[in-house]
Amino acid sequence: MERYGIHLLALSHVYMVTQLKQRCSKGVVQRLTTENVVDVLQLARLCDAPDVCLRSMRLIHSQFKTVEQTEGWKFIREHDPFLELDILQFIDDAESRKKRRRRHRKEQDLYMQLSEAMECIEHICTQGCTLVGPSNVVDNNKKSMTAEKSEPCKAFSTCYGLQLLIRHFAVCKRRNNDKGCLRCKRMLQLFRLHSLICDQPDSCRVPLCRYVPTCFVRNFTFEINQKV
Known part of the structure; x- marks a missing residue:
């Protein structure tokens, strides 16, 4: 799972193996880092894995200054402005909720x-x-x-x-x-x-x-x- 978790997540989604997809989602979430979180988020959106998306968004929000320096973030800024906008909107909403609380x-x-x-x-x-x-x-x-x-x-x-x-x-x-x-x-x-x-x-x-x-x-x- 540590080595092929992302690959198995993609395959389990394509072949609709639900139990394997759930296990892969949990494994991928446990191994999220600031370096791979943007790549994992892109894959999770393609594979319809909302739990992975949410955990990835939260990690980006909590470690945004670090994530901002990664190659993954630089890539989406150049090639996927809609995903960048979604992330920034998520961060803004989270900060607004924190202020309201x-x-x-x-x-x-x-x-x-x-x-x-x-x-x-x-x-x-x-x-x-x-x-x-x-x-x-x-x-x-x-x-x-x-x-x-x-x-x-x-x-x-x-x-x-x-x-x-x-x-x-x-x-x-x-x-x-x-x-x-x-x-x-x-x-x-x-x-x-x-x-x-x-x-x-x-x-x-x-x-x-x-x-x-x-x-x-x-x-x-x-x-x-x-x-x-």
Whole structure:
């Protein structure tokens, strides 16, 4: 198979020996190299061997700079421009799919971050956490609330960052300036996102939940792609 695999593939195709053709296809694929991949691809197209074609295309895509220097590639550039175009189209499609997958992963990561942030905001404003708790806690419950807040939550890194933002938002004097405060804008974006998805605005303890949609939309642009 190592020496005559390509020849047997051609003969098995001509004489329609299906089992031999399948074995030859597997053997040829296992012995693909950057030097012979273009020749194998040409033969596979003639012999109607889609598996060999696909594996050859993938190898050319992954090692294109090396394949580009081979005699086989130089030959098809001069004598088979249609095959060259098919290969380049395959590479372009593969790169486009890779970019789409990468973009989709980024979008999923952003969605997960925002989802976790929304859960943390509700957790901070209803149960309290290490630094920030509900604003309507009375003094006689202060001790128990402090004990409850002393234990870090499961999403501590996200929760801690949000607590710092909330504390800054509460005391920042630049929030209402013309230029505004970037950290306050970021916090307000999260408040607005919460208000858009909250299904109990009347009883919700998250600050500004009932007022963000009407009072702050005209003052701040919601940029969903900005990092939390």
